Amino acid sequence: MRSMIGALRRRLPARHDDGVAALEFGLLAPMFVMIFAGGVNVGDAVVLQIRLDGAVAAGMNYALVNASSVSSTSGATLAGNIATLVSTSAGGTAANVTVVVNNGPSETITNGTTATSGTASNANNCYCPTGSPSSWTWGNAVTCGNSCNGGITAGKFVTVTASYSFTPFFSAFNFGLGSTITIGSAAQTQ
Secondary structure, three states: OHHHHHHHHHHOOOOOOOOHHHHHHHHHHHHHHHHHHHHHHHHHHHHHHHHHHHHHHHHHHHHHHOHHHOOOOOHHHHHHHHHHHHHHHHOHHHEEEEEEEOOOOEEEEEOOEEEEEOOHHHHHOEEOOEEEOOEEEOOOOEOOOOEOOOOOEOEOEEEEEEEEEOOOOOOOOOOOOOOEEEEEEEEEOO
C-alpha cells in the first residue's frame, strides 16, 4: 500500500504556493486604500468642526463677558472684536465669520476681508431671534422680557456663525462630507 501511495504522489503535479500572498494582497489593497482615505478625510473634517466649535464658543464667551457692550454706542466694536477672535481661532483667513449684535451692528469676515453693516440703533431693542446658524431671523422689536415662541424670553442677543471650506485630502474620496463646515450659535446677553 505504501508503494502505491508513493507512486501516486510522484505522478501528481507538485503543489506550488508561490505568489499566493501577492495575489491576496492585490485583491485586498484597494479596500485598504478606501478605508485609509475615508479615515483621513473624516478625521480632517472632525478636526475642522472641533476647531470651529471652539472658536464660536470663544466668541460666545466674549459676548457674554462683555454683555454691557450690546448697545448702539459700542455694538459695532463688540461685533468687530468677536469676529476677529473667532476668525483667528478658527483658522485665520480660511474661516468666514459673521457676527450680528442684536439685529444691529454686524461684522463679516470673508477670506480675510472685513465688512461692517447693520443699524446701530437696533442694538437698543429687544428681539426674539429664530432660525439656524446659516439664516437667523430677528423679527420685529418686542418689549423686553416678553415670552417668545420657542420658550425664550425677549432680550438682547449676539449671533455668531463661522464656516470653513473643507477640501478633502483625498479629493476623489469625498464620502459625502460636503465642501463647507458651518457652526453657529446665539447667546442672550440681556
